Amino acid sequence: MRLSVYFLPTLKENPTEAQIVSHRLMLRAGMIRQTAAGIYVWLPLGYRVLRKIEQIVREEQDRAGAQELLMPTIQSADLWKDSGRYDDYGKEMLRITDRHEREMLFGPTNEEMITALFRDNVKSYKELPRILYHIQWKFRDEVRPRFGVMRGREFLMKDSYSFDLDAAAARRSYNRMFIAYMRTFARMGLKAIPMKADTGPIGGDLSHEFHILAETGESGVFVHRDFIEMDWRDRDVDYSGDLQPLVDELTGKYAVTEEKQDPAIEAELGDKLVAARGIEVGHIFYFGTKYSKAMGAVVAGPDGEPVTVEMGSYGIGVSRLMGALIEAYHDDAGIVWPEAVAPFRIGLINLKKGDAACDEACETLYRAFGDEVLYDDRDERAGAKFANMDLIGLPWQVIVGPKGLASGAVEVKNRASGERQEMSLSDVIARFGRV
Numbered sequence: 001m002r003l004s005v006y007f008l009p010t011l012k013e014n015p016t017e018a019q020i021v022s023h024r025l026m027l028r029a030g031m032i033r034q035t036a037a038g039i040y041v042w043l044p045l046g047y048r049v050l051r052k053i054e055q056i057v058r059e060e061q062d063r064a065g066a067q068e069l070l071m072p073t074i075q076s077a078d079l080w081k082d083s084g085r086y087d088d089y090g091k092e093m094l095r096i097t098d099r100h101e102r103e104m105l106f107g108p109t110n111e112e113m114i115t116a117l118f119r120d121n122v123k124s125y126k127e128l129p130r131i132l133y134h135i136q137w138k139f140r141d142e143v144r145p146r147f148g149v150m151r152g153r154e155f156l157m158k159d160s161y162s163f164d165l166d167a168a169a170a171r172r173s174y175n176r177m178f179i180a181y182m183r184t185f186a187r188m189g190l191k192a193i194p195m196k197a198d199t200g201p202i203g204g205d206l207s208h209e210f211h212i213l214a215e216t217g218e219s220g221v222f223v224h225r226d227f228i229e230m231d232w233r234d235r236d237v238d239y240s241g242d243l244q245p246l247v248d249e250l251t252g253k254y255a256v257t258e259e260k261q262d263p264a265i266e267a268e269l270g271d272k273l274v275a276a277r278g279i280e281v282g283h284i285f286y287f288g289t290k291y292s293k294a295m296g297a298v299v300a301g302p303d304g305e306p307v308t309v310e311m312g313s314y315g316i317g318v319s320r321l322m323g324a325l326i327e328a329y330h331d332d333a334g335i336v337w338p339e340a341v342a343p344f345r346i347g348l349i350n351l352k353k354g355d356a357a358c359d360e361a362c363e364t365l366y367r368a369f370g371d372e373v374l375y376d377d378r379d380e381r382a383g384a385k386f387a388n389m390d391l392i393g394l395p396w397q398v399i400v401g402p403k404g405l406a407s408g409a410v411e412v413k414n415r416a417s418g419e420r421q422e423m424s425l426s427d428v429i430a431r432f433g434r435v
């Protein structure tokens with residue numbers, strides 16, 4: 001992409017409405033704009049990151065055996081009356097009336113819809129287990145939308161739903177999702193800690209929240225120090241095997257949200273206990289037959305008798321993750337994207353637009369880098385170009401100027417470490433070019 005034509009409205013000044021660094025940087029780097037309280041436009045740069053996050057989430061869901069579908073954002077109130085949650089959900093639910101005076105709503109979550117879908121289409125235990133998911137916009141009329149995409153009213157969520165014949169099988173599905181979550185966050189460069197959590201209005205008795213530790217996190221969390229040092233990134237997982245030992249290992253140490261604190265254990269932990277703030281990026285629940293019973297999701301079991309299916313639901317805050325990533329990866333100059341989710345891998349800077357040699361070298365590199373390059377081909381001061389590239393935080397900067405080119409070299413800067421290296425054009429292409 002050429003910056004001269006790219007829709008990237010960056011801001012020089014810090015926007016006063018933003019209280020936390022990720023919100024400030026997303027506004028300054030031209031990634032989002034608010035259009036109503038807690039509702040955002042995703043500008044091209046921000047949308048590219050959102051799609052990359054989404055793709056990692058999708059790949060790890062698929063790897064764990066979940067199947068993607070897409071349910072609508074608008075739901076019928078009748079579905080929610082069947083489960084009994086229509087009244088319980090209260091003011092967080094955006095209720096809509098259509099032209100025929102039918103009660104509709106903008107989905108805050110999809111347990112009811114998927115349970116009805118399952119009930120109407122699956123009749124036998126032979127079709128179990130099933131894990132279905134979608135990545136879809138949700139609306140929750142939060143009392144206090146804040147911190148940008150961190151707590152929006154409209155936000156993108158990945159939500160999965162599992163269906164099993166009995167509790168033991170449901171636990172296996174839960175474990176699959178548990179591990180898929182660990183892999184998902186690790187791939188983005190995030191250290192997520194699974195915390196024993198309250199089940200809240202979704203109900204049920206087994207639940208974990210996945211938190212990224214950050215000072216700006218909204219939740220108080222309490223964790224064993226070992227978790228903070230844990231590195232999960234290089235672990236490989238065999239989904240066809242028994243995942244319970246791995247899940248036990250990852251939940252073996254104390255890690256809880258405020259609601260689940262245990263004073264006795266905390267006293268015992270002494271200085272091994274760390275009190276911190278966390279950003280909840282994922283939340284998984286096993287809730288047994290809560291919805292299947294209310295809505296009649298029953299299959300014929302092996303002996304022909306009807307069995308009410310066991311369910312779980314599993315959410316990831318896809319749009320919130322972008323805020324969490326920036327909270328974890330930034331410095332004074334701007335965002336420092338991990339490669340896996342960077343909007344572009346490379347920022348190409350032409351220090352002397354109009355100089356034949358610079359223009360030609362840049363065009364060659366631009367073609368070689370494919371769609372992972374943002375080329376600053378504007379007629380701007382070098383200082384402004386550097387500041388802008390640092391702000392948007394692409395992992396690599398390739399800087400082309402007349403002086404270096406005279407000896408056949410360009411400069412390559414790593415955004416995270418600040419290290420700079422002279423390289424020949426052909427080496428840069430060999431290293432970063434399309435394969």
Ligand SMILES: Nc1ncnc2c1ncn2[C@@H]1O[C@H](COP(=O)(O)OP(=O)(O)O)[C@@H](O)[C@H]1O
Nearest residue numbers: 149150151152155280281282283315316317320
């Ligand atoms: N208002 C919001 N804005 C952005 N992301 C959200 C919001 N509410 C929930 N999420 C994300 O969706 C995931 C699943 O939501 P859930 O646990 O059902 O919501 P909550 O924790 O608010 O009860 C959360 O872990 C979080 O990452």
Ligand SMILES: [Mg+2]
Nearest residue numbers: 209280282283
């Ligand atoms: Mg939650």
